[in-house]
Amino acid sequence: EDQVTQSPxxxxxxxxxxxxxxxxxxxxxxxxxxxxxxxxxxxxxxLFTLYSAGEEKEKERLKATLTKKESxxxxxxxxxxxxxxxxxxxxxFYSGTYxxxxxxxxxxxxxx
Amino acid sequence: DSGVTQTPKHLIxxxxxxxxxxxxxxxxxxxxxxxxxxxxxGLQFLIQYYNGEERAKGNIxxxxxxxxxxxxxxxxxxxxxxxxxxxxxxxxSSAYKNSPLHFGNxxxxxxT
Numbered sequence: 681e682d683q684v685t686q687s688p689x690x691x692x693x694x695x696x697x698x699x700x701x702x703x704x705x706x707x708x709x710x711x712x713x714x715x716x717x718x719x720x721x722x723x724x725x726x727l728f729t730l731y732s733a734g735e736e737k738e739k740e741r742l743k744a745t746l747t748k749k750e751s752x753x754x755x756x757x758x759x760x761x762x763x764x765x766x767x768x769x770x771x772x773f774y775s776g777t778y779x780x781x782x783x784x785x786x787x788x789x790x791x792x
Numbered sequence: 793d794s795g796v797t798q799t800p801k802h803l804i805x806x807x808x809x810x811x812x813x814x815x816x817x818x819x820x821x822x823x824x825x826x827x828x829x830x831x832x833x834g835l836q837f838l839i840q841y842y843n844g845e846e847r848a849k850g851n852i853x854x855x856x857x858x859x860x861x862x863x864x865x866x867x868x869x870x871x872x873x874x875x876x877x878x879x880x881x882x883x884x885s886s887a888y889k890n891s892p893l894h895f896g897n898x899x900x901x902x903x904t
Binding site: 711712714716721722723724725726729731767769771773775776777778779780782783784785 | 794796823825834835837840842847848880882884886888889890891892893894895896897898900
């Protein structure tokens with residue numbers, strides 16, 4: 681069964697304390713892996729797309745990497761404004777359409 | 793700004809009533825997905841349309857229905873509303889193959 685698992689469920693960091701979020705997946709025919717940021721009461725905001733193992737993408741303090749079984753979102757020297765829920769999703773094609781499977785997210789809190 | 797527009801932002805109604813949520817996808821995106829997110833819960837996939845045709849159904853109740861119109865906007869109809877239907881409802885669109893979903897900011901439905 682296609683599945684996306686994110687860990688940890690919640691993470692508290694001090695400002696400037698770097699860390700990584702994990703997204704492990706089992707899916708047939710991966711078409712892409714996507715990272716999102718979601719603030720309370722808002723829609724998920726698209727961050728990165730990764731397509732193949734070894735690929736890396738960066739944006740400000742965030743860096744996403746992809747292996748054959750998992751993806752990491754590295755947060756370098758985080759600031760309080762990085763506090764949010766980070767979601768991982770994979771796209772797969774079956775039953776004639778493209779489907780997106782989301783993880784349940786990592787709730788990140790960065791303390792000043 | 794994701795380019796996906798949802799209206800209304802907030803909706804308060806009584807049990808037993810019917811409401812319609814509206815979504816305008818990003819320009820050029822043919823595929824629309826609807827999700828439900830209850831308090832502190834993950835995204836639950838409801839239904840997907842591609843260029844006016846239903847392509848996939850998720851955990852959508854029989855009291856709920858949707859359609860996508862020739863101009864590609866979509867509507868989600870919720871009827872015989874119950875207290876448990878209170879949630880954030882998100883619409884997302886994609887360019888389909890190998891593309892991320894782009895989310896609107898949702899409609900917050902409160903059933904009293």
